[in-house]
Amino acid sequence: RKEVEQDPGPFNVPEGATVAFNCTYSNSASQSFFWYRQDCRKEPKLLMSVYSSGNEDGRFTAQLNRASQYISLLIRDSKLSDSATYLCVVNPLTGGGNKLTFGTGTQLKVEL
């Protein structure tokens, strides 16, 4: 099983649509979770951290289910500018380095 698994997409949605991305992770001892956004040929940028209680930031809602080792991201009222690749990122409990492990990313294309 891959450390962090995502549906690569692409998801092609009309402007205004609601879209949901899912992610599963294999290391049950993982400590922190993030969604990053990556535009074409650019660096990853933090979209939001994911907390056990679930959290919302404007049109974006992230949820974590530790029992199922599952993370989700919901984007409401999607805009053209949301077109990007969304990266599920997990911080496994490893010795010392606390590296971030990336999923392959889910590509979103928002269309008129």
Place this chain on the structure above:
Amino acid sequence: EPEVTQTPSHQVTQMGQEVILRCVPISNHLYFYWYRQILGQKVEFLVSFYNNEISEKSEIFDDQFSVERPDGSNFTLKIRSTKLEDSAMYFCASRQEADVGEAFFGQGTRLTVV
């Protein structure tokens, strides 16, 4: 807003040559990382660095790779003898705390080995 800066933005080198990629992490951060992304593929962890030593490295980070932080500000990645398959975008990242908190990424160095 503080940012991670990387130089150069693009480097073309001949196979077998040595390259040094440079990064200036955010000043009060303690944890430093190098990642790479081959075109069309996922972001892959190379190495993490804390307290002036490597804390973790991946299988990719073999004897051809090394990192150092010579002067307390720059954080460098050296590839001793580049191969064609080293062609990728290399991202430096830094983080204030381990375990939690955002990792900030530099804009990357695109390395092309010919």
